[in-house]
Amino acid sequence: MRRRQGIVEKFSTFLAIQDGTGYSTSRWETEPKLGRNIKIGVEVHPAKDTGLWAQHWLQQALAEPLKPLAKGHISAYLEEACYYIATTTARKFTQLEWRDCFQVARIAAANPAKLFKNYDTVKGASVSTYGQFQLSSIVLDTQISSGARSETGLLRSLTEKKLKDDLLTYGLLDPKLSRCVLAWQCFKEIYTPTKAKGGRHLEAPNTSQLESIAQRYSQLQTRLFSDLSSEPTMSASGIQSLLKICIEATRRTSGNLTMPSFDDPNAAAEPSTPPAFEALEAEAQNQEWQQIKEYLSAAFMALTPEEQIILKLWHGLELNQADIANILKIEQQYQLSRQIKRLHIYLLKNLAQWSTANLGTELQSEEISQKAKQMDIWLSPHCKEDIHIFLQEHLNRLTSVEVDLVRLTYIQELDLDQVADRSRISKVEVTSSLDQVTWQLQASLIQYLESSWQITLNGLSSTNKAIANFVKDWLTNSLYKNFR
Amino acid sequence: MFTATELSIAFPNQICLELSDRILDSAWTSAINHSNDAARWNAYLNHLCLSTLLSEFQEEFGLVVAPSTDRANLLSIWEFVNGTAISLGEKRAVIIPADNADTEELIVPQEWVDISTWAASYYIAVQVNPDDGWLRVWGYATHEQLKHKGSYNSLSRTYSLDREDVITDLSILQVSLELSTDERVAIAPLSVLSETVATNILDRIGQPTPYSPRLDLPFVQWGALLENQSWRHRLYSQRIGQASTQVITNLSQWLQSSFDQGWQSIESLFTTELEFRFRSIATDTAIQRGKQIDFGMLLAGNPIALIVTILPEIEAKIGVILQIYPIGIQDHLPAGLQLLVLDETGNVFRESLPSRSIDSQLRLQFTGSLGARFAAKVVLGNTSVIENFTIDPS
Numbered sequence: 001m002r003r004r005q006g007i008v009e010k011f012s013t014f015l016a017i018q019d020g021t022g023y024s025t026s027r028w029e030t031e032p033k034l035g036r037n038i039k040i041g042v043e044v045h046p047a048k049d050t051g052l053w054a055q056h057w058l059q060q061a062l063a064e065p066l067k068p069l070a071k072g073h074i075s076a077y078l079e080e081a082c083y084y085i086a087t088t089t090a091r092k093f094t095q096l097e098w099r100d101c102f103q104v105a106r107i108a109a110a111n112p113a114k115l116f117k118n119y120d121t122v123k124g125a126s127v128s129t130y131g132q133f134q135l136s137s138i139v140l141d142t143q144i145s146s147g148a149r150s151e152t153g154l155l156r157s158l159t160e161k162k163l164k165d166d167l168l169t170y171g172l173l174d175p176k177l178s179r180c181v182l183a184w185q186c187f188k189e190i191y192t193p194t195k196a197k198g199g200r201h202l203e204a205p206n207t208s209q210l211e212s213i214a215q216r217y218s219q220l221q222t223r224l225f226s227d228l229s230s231e232p233t234m235s236a237s238g239i240q241s242l243l244k245i246c247i248e249a250t251r252r253t254s255g256n257l258t259m260p261s262f263d264d265p266n267a268a269a270e271p272s273t274p275p276a277f278e279a280l281e282a283e284a285q286n287q288e289w290q291q292i293k294e295y296l297s298a299a300f301m302a303l304t305p306e307e308q309i310i311l312k313l314w315h316g317l318e319l320n321q322a323d324i325a326n327i328l329k330i331e332q333q334y335q336l337s338r339q340i341k342r343l344h345i346y347l348l349k350n351l352a353q354w355s356t357a358n359l360g361t362e363l364q365s366e367e368i369s370q371k372a373k374q375m376d377i378w379l380s381p382h383c384k385e386d387i388h389i390f391l392q393e394h395l396n397r398l399t400s401v402e403v404d405l406v407r408l409t410y411i412q413e414l415d416l417d418q419v420a421d422r423s424r425i426s427k428v429e430v431t432s433s434l435d436q437v438t439w440q441l442q443a444s445l446i447q448y449l450e451s452s453w454q455i456t457l458n459g460l461s462s463t464n465k466a467i468a469n470f471v472k473d474w475l476t477n478s479l480y481k482n483f484r
Numbered sequence: 485m486f487t488a489t490e491l492s493i494a495f496p497n498q499i500c501l502e503l504s505d506r507i508l509d510s511a512w513t514s515a516i517n518h519s520n521d522a523a524r525w526n527a528y529l530n531h532l533c534l535s536t537l538l539s540e541f542q543e544e545f546g547l548v549v550a551p552s553t554d555r556a557n558l559l560s561i562w563e564f565v566n567g568t569a570i571s572l573g574e575k576r577a578v579i580i581p582a583d584n585a586d587t588e589e590l591i592v593p594q595e596w597v598d599i600s601t602w603a604a605s606y607y608i609a610v611q612v613n614p615d616d617g618w619l620r621v622w623g624y625a626t627h628e629q630l631k632h633k634g635s636y637n638s639l640s641r642t643y644s645l646d647r648e649d650v651i652t653d654l655s656i657l658q659v660s661l662e663l664s665t666d667e668r669v670a671i672a673p674l675s676v677l678s679e680t681v682a683t684n685i686l687d688r689i690g691q692p693t694p695y696s697p698r699l700d701l702p703f704v705q706w707g708a709l710l711e712n713q714s715w716r717h718r719l720y721s722q723r724i725g726q727a728s729t730q731v732i733t734n735l736s737q738w739l740q741s742s743f744d745q746g747w748q749s750i751e752s753l754f755t756t757e758l759e760f761r762f763r764s765i766a767t768d769t770a771i772q773r774g775k776q777i778d779f780g781m782l783l784a785g786n787p788i789a790l791i792v793t794i795l796p797e798i799e800a801k802i803g804v805i806l807q808i809y810p811i812g813i814q815d816h817l818p819a820g821l822q823l824l825v826l827d828e829t830g831n832v833f834r835e836s837l838p839s840r841s842i843d844s845q846l847r848l849q850f851t852g853s854l855g856a857r858f859a860a861k862v863v864l865g866n867t868s869v870i871e872n873f874t875i876d877p878s
Contacts, residue, residue: 093490117648137652140494141622144486145585145613157585160637161644165588185640189695192525196512197505199583200615212694220699224639337496344497345655352659364667365606365626365660369651376653 001026001083003413003476007053011038011073015083017099034072041275048277050077054127055283056275058119061112071112078109078131085136089143100146101139108138122373124289129377151247153202156188163246170249175225180249182224183234183242186216210236288359289374292351295358296378299350307343309453314340316383317449317470323463327455348372390448391474394441402437405430410479441471488618497653499544499621501536508614511535518563519692519723527562529581529612532619534558534568537579537610545658547573553778557713560720564696564710565595569604572661577606577624587611587622590650594641595698597630598671599707601779601867605667606657609650623652626667641699674711675704679830682715690722713778714870732857735794735802736877738771747773753789754811770795776811777862777869787812788821790860790871800854802875808839808846808862817843821864825850828857 004010012034017026041053054077060070082105090098108115115134122130149157158166163184167177190213193199205213217234225231232238300308306328313324325336352368355361361371395403401423408419409430420427445467446457457463491500515527534551542549551558552569561567568579578596590609596602605627612619625634625645634643651657660667677685685705689697697719698706709715733744753774774791789811795803808823810816819841825834825848836846852858857874 093486093494095485114646114648117646141587141647144491144494144620145611145616147485147616149585157583159582159584159586159588159591160640161588161646162584162586182639186695190520190522192522194521194524196508196528197614216695220639340496341655345658348655349659349662352663363660363663363665364628365624365651365656365664366629368659368663369653369656372653372656372659 002028002415004028004080005413007042007048007050008035008038010050011053011057011076013076014079031072031076034069034076037069038073045275045277048275051126051128052275052277052280053077055280056277058112058116058127059276059280062116062119065113071110074112074127075106075110077127078135079106081128081132081135082106082109085132085139089136089139093143096143101143104142105135105139108135118370121370122377123286124292124374125377133373133376148200150201150203152191152204153200154250155184155243155246156191156193156199156202158184158250160185163250166249166252167246170245170252172245172249175231176245178224179231180242180245182220183213183217183239184246186213186220187239187243190216207236210239214239291358292355292371292374293378295354296347296351296375297382299347299354300382303343307339309455310336310339311343311379312383312386312453314383315380316385316387317466319463319466323460323466326460327458327463348375351375386452387445387449387470388474388478391441391445391471394444397444398437398440402433405433406437406475406479409434410475438468438471438475441475442467445471485616486618491618491620495620495622497655498623499537499540499654501540501619503532503536503612503614503617503619505617507532507536508617515562517559517724519725520694522695523563526566527559529583530558530562530566530568530579532612532614533579533581533610534570536619537621538570541570541572544654545572545661547661549573552576554776556717557778560716561710563720563723564698564716565593567593567596569596569602572606575606575661575666576604577608578602578604579608579610581610581612581619583612583614585613587650588647589644590623590625590647591640591642591644592625592630592634593698594636594643594703595707595710597627597643598703599674599711600671601711603627603668603671605664606660608657621654623650624654624657625650628667628669631669631671641703674708675702677705677708677712677715681705682709682712685709686715686719686722690719692723692725711867714868732872732874735792735804735852735873735875736854738773738794739796743773746775747792748775750774750791753791774809774811775871777808779864779867779869786810786814786818788817788862790862792860792873797851801851802854803849804852804873805847805849806860810844815844816841817846818864821846821862823848824861824863826859826861826870830859833858 001015004013009028009030013028013030015026016029017024038053054074057070057073057077060067061074064070082102085105086098086102089101090096109131115131115138116127119125119127119130125133145157160181164177164181167180172180187205191205191209193202214234214236217239221231221234222228300311303311310324310328313319313327314321319327321333321336321340325331325333328336330336330339348368348371351371352361352363355367355371356363361367395406398406404423405419408414408422414422416427416430420430423430425433442464449455450457457467486494488500488502511528511531515524515531518524518527538549538551541547548571550571552571553561558568566580566582568581570577570579578592580590580592580596582591587609590607592607596604596607606624607627607630608621608624610619610621629649630643630645633649634645636643685701686709689700698710700706701709709719731744733747737743750772753776770793772791772793774789776787776789779788787810789809791807791809793805793807795805797803806823806825808817808821817839819839821839823836823846824832827833834848834850836848839846852875854875854877857872859873860871862869
């Protein structure tokens with residue numbers, strides 16, 4: 001997938017996926033209303049960068065959740081994150097379809113008010129970093145218990161909140177909405193599995209069970225509706241049809257992959273709020289966040305060298321725990337995972353105590369949780385820092401031809417044809433030179449890690465693969481940022 | 485489908501455990517004493533959590549973890565409400581299982597939030613998936629969060645907290661267990677129910693229904709009823725059709741060395757090194773047994789026991805000495821504890837003074853004739869626990 005270029009494209013395009021036999025292709029397609037809107041903005045403020053625009057649209061979307069354009073810009077902006085999370089999740093857990101993951105991520109990205117609900121409490125996080133954290137946990141949360149269910153099994157598996165969301169999305173309004181929710185509540189209160197297993201394929205309630213549910217409904221509706229004269233007398237079949245609507249609404253909302261559309265002819269043009277970039281810029285320089293980073297770096301340095309290396313292998317190089325245990329000659333993998341947990345808790349506890357002393361933070365769960373999020377956001381880039389610096393310096397050792405190829409491919413992000421054309425060599429030569437560069441980077445990275453961290457990487461194939469991925473990821477995702 | 489191991493990789497900061505068929509079956513068979521399917525299912529999910537999570541929490545948090553009450557009480561709670569209270573070291577938590585496929589919200593029954601002796605610092609969200617064979621502790625919330633950030637649903641009488649507000653990283657719980665003060669906030673008092681009112685209510689809602697009666701009376705009444713152990717047990721017994729099986733300990737059987745379950749020897753009641761505290765009534769004919777009195781978390785960390793000594797006397801009479809002792813680490817009773825003896829009509833005929841915090845025991849002594857029935861009532865604040873006795877040689 002090609003990375004998007006420039007502000008306009010990043011805030012107005014979505015992935016359009018076309019299915020071929022056994023493969024699919026994707027391209028970026030512009031949503032016209034979003035495209036026009038962001039173009040006007042960029043003309044007025046040509047010098048502002050992606051991060052600031054993201055902050056701006058998020059602020060708008062949170063302030064007025066009904067404004068479709070601000071919401072649209074945010075969901076377009078997060079489209080790459082959705083794609084990235086979907087593909088990496090599906091690669092890690094092969095029982096998942098990347099498309100399902102993508103769908104879930106996209107639906108979540110289209111609702112910034114929910115996705116970024118506690119964003120303001122985590123000072124220092126960029127929109128994309130925070131969004132990615134949230135999206136990847138949402139994807140996993142929803143996918144782990146997915147899979148086939150009977151209609152009744154599906155109904156019982158919902159939380160009330162999910163059901164209400166689905167019914168609203170389905171277009172249901174009160175009093176029908178409340179009737180559906182009440183019927184469902186009575187159903188859930190009474191009808192449960194009667195075996196230790198088998199909830200997924202639960203059979204539909206029989207008539208006498210439906211009658212009990214209807215009776216319960218009649219009892220409870222007095223507490224729900226002030227005017228009962230307009231309420232129907234509930235019967236078994238009445239319950240059945242209300243539950244049917246619930247099922248339909250839930251099935252409908254987990255439908256196919258569609259492009260968001262803003263073609264509502266009734267939607268009036270939105271008066272655009274001028275971006276308050278100065279305030280946003282000031283916020284990005286958040287003092288507190290700087291202090292926290294400094295404190296964490298110092299606390300990290302105070303760990304023993306071995307502890308630092310464990311964290312760097314795990315969060316930095318992203319090796320799996322079996323490989324790390326092997327490299328560090330830790331006998332049992334669970335010992336390693338306990339050790340990683342212990343280090344996290346140690347750092348978090350120190351950060352919490354330091355924050356109380358220096359920032360006046362309370363030591364209750366919520367405040368500790370905010371600090372933990374800041375720490376999570378800080379930890380992974382921090383553990384990658386050494387390696388990134390090394391790779392950056394290593395680029396100096398390349399020949400000038402190689403440097404050109406890297407620049408054209410990864411910084412200017414041209415496609416193969418264009419790179420070959422610009423550098424006046426054949427496509428085959430471009431590919432093989434770039435392979436050569438990647439291979440060289442990998443080999444010297446291994447050498448560097450072994451000598452400076454004093455470990456032996458053992459040449460495990462999964463470790464080599466992780467290192468190759470790391471280099472590839474750095475070339476495609478980090479390099480261009482440093483050259484912009 | 486995901487295995488528990490894959491889940492542990494996906495959620496490194498949460499706890500994911502396998503539920504084998506053996507674990508499922510044993511939890512299912514132990515959840516039989518309930519009046520309807522929904523209560524049975526509820527007991528099943530709670531039992532699954534309790535049987536797997538305690539040792540896991542103990543290892544994870546490095547604290548002593550225990551259920552905050554005994555099995556009989558658990559059953560009488562699960563008949564009506566979802567949730568299981570445990571102690572995590574000095575702090576109290578409630579495990580809240582749910583079998584939902586999504587985790588859009590953490591739903592906590594009002595009972596665990598608004599009954600002061602039931603409320604806890606932490607509410608631990610567990611997603612239970614028997615079909616796929618795993619459970620996942622996906623986060624927690626504090627009492628304060630539920631009261632201040634959560635939304636109260638008056639129809640289902642639950643507090644719910646959005647997924648976005650639930651704390652999904654359990655290392656935060658661990659740090660909070662160590663650093664935070666009690667995360668409970670003030671709650672409104674419940675009604676004070678007289679025995680007569682309670683009996684009326686019990687008559688009204690004692691009939692089995694296919695759902696819990698928890699929504700069938702105002703919460704302030706329901707909460708007060710449920711909080712009281714003996715009323716709760718009565719309601720539970722009525723609903724599962726054992727209305728007449730109120731437990732009465734027959735002291736005459738003690739003379740034949742036959743003791744009902746729950747009545748332990750003094751040695752096993754006190755941990756060995758604390759046994760010296762108990763001053764034994766040393767006569768050859770005295771028979772002594774004791775039973776832990778459960779006040780839920782009201783007495784967290786300071787458990788007490790009722791010790792009954794009987795002394796066979798002449799003319800078919802039996803001397804009875806009732807004592808309340810602390811059996812935990814502390815060597816004095818909590819302040820304000822009172823011991824009463826009720827006659828068979830329920831009237832008080834002996835009562836101790838309320839304990840002061842320096843007291844190490846409460847004691848009442850009287851003589852009972854054959855055929856007599858009486859009850860020992862231990863009162864602490866609004867809560868009381870009753871033990872019924874008879875002296876019936878037949």
